[in-house]
Amino acid sequence: MKKVFAIVLVMALILSMVACGAGGGSADKEEKAGTLGVVMPNATHGFLGESIAHAKAEAEAIAAETGMDVKFLTSAESSEQNNQIDQLIADGVDCIVLWPHNGDEVRSSAQNVMDAGIPLIIYDRLINDFKPTAELMGDNVTIGEMTGEYFNKFFAEDLKAGKVNILEFKGDNSTVPEQRSSGFKSTADPNINIVQQFSTDWQRAKAMEQMETWLSSSSKEDVEALKAVFTHDDEVVLGVLDAIENYDGPAKLDIKLVSGVGARKENLDTFAPWADKGVMQVTYAFSPAMVRDAVELGADVVLGKEKPSGLILIPTVEVDNSNEKDFRNNDIYVTRYSIEMPK
Known part of the structure; x- marks a missing residue:
């Protein structure tokens, strides 16, 4: 009887050790x-x-x-x-x-x-x-460099004759705008003249207010001399375009180009309508x-x-009026809109 009892105890101990081993394996998996x-x-x-x-x-x-x-x-x-x-x-x-x-x-x-x-x-x-x-991170320096090069090509003839006046709308005081600005200045033609810079906190409404204030407070001569707007974000672009749309001052606007970063659907949808008004756009895919x-x-x-x-660094893609329709099939764009976004 004692022998049988001892065998039972040994079997119980073995089963207990096996169970502990199995539990330990699970714990090891969780720990791993x-x-x-x-x-x-x-x-x-x-x-x-x-x-x-x-x-x-x-x-x-x-x-x-x-x-x-x-x-x-x-x-x-x-x-x-x-x-x-x-x-x-x-x-x-x-x-x-x-x-x-x-x-x-x-x-x-x-x-x-x-x-x-x-x-x-x-x-x-x-x-x-x-x-x-x-x-x-996204390649912010390269985005700035590509924007500068794009401005050079777009205004090639104007730059031969003299200065091209532009405004710059930054995002905030983080390293991102610093890199985009420094990249732009490293490639932009010396005749591209940044008349004024703004910090928008990446907000459409703030950019619109700043642009409207500049248009209404600047001289007619300065407003008519403005050829382009360099922004750091597509949200900011929409604010700038809102201000241009709302302008009813004495100056005749001659803004030919507005740049952004993002390549969002909301912005791409504005490319053709604004081109009909004489304002071209370029943006850089930053998903x-x-x-x-x-x-x-x-x-x-x-x-x-x-x-x-x-x-x-995550590479970017340049999107302007010539390729915005094709870009909507790009993996960058498709992945961005593959899940439901916040409203």
Whole structure:
């Protein structure tokens, strides 16, 4: 009887060890999947709102496919973003993808991430004089350079005769407008004269107000000498066009070209109607779906598939009146509108 009882105990112990081993395997699988933190500014519409929608879609797909825990966080301003980063460090996440509100304002928290040995991927807005694990962004310098070259070709004959006056509408004070402006100035003909610069906060209404104010407060001579508007965003373009449409002053407008960044459907739809009014447009494909690449890269780091470093640039496509219809079949455009966007 004792022998039988001993055999039963041994079998129970073996079964218990097997069960623990199975449980340990599951735990190991979960541990291997790891945790990714994605930290972004928040928004309900526009480029950032669309970016959040794409980032969430990518995060959900990665979580479903790999079992990875993705902590997706958004914030209204830098101090809240700093708190989120510090909490992710405390949680011991395996990688952080960070889209900063403003690089300088999150530098300390970003450095804490690196000091904790957590891989950090910075997306879109860089942190000056700071070296994360990797940086991924649209090629803003090249966008500026291409815009300058486009202006040179468009106004080739005018530039031979003298100055071509333009206005510049920037987005904000982050590294993105800095790069686009510096790229533009590096290639634009010296005779392309930037009469005034504006900071729009990427807003259509603000750009419209600024353009209307300039048109109404400038001399008739200066208004009639304006040949083009260089903007950093398609949303801003619409504000500028609104102001041009609303102008009823004494000057005869001679604006021939307006440039943007984004290649959005809302803007492409205006190309033909405004061309009929004598205003041509050019924009540079800068899709909110690019953020998917950053989230995917972060997931690959967590899974041990990638060891990225340095600056990773996403190429762009130039879109003007000659190719806007064909561009609607481009993968950049198709992917952008592959999911339902915020209204």
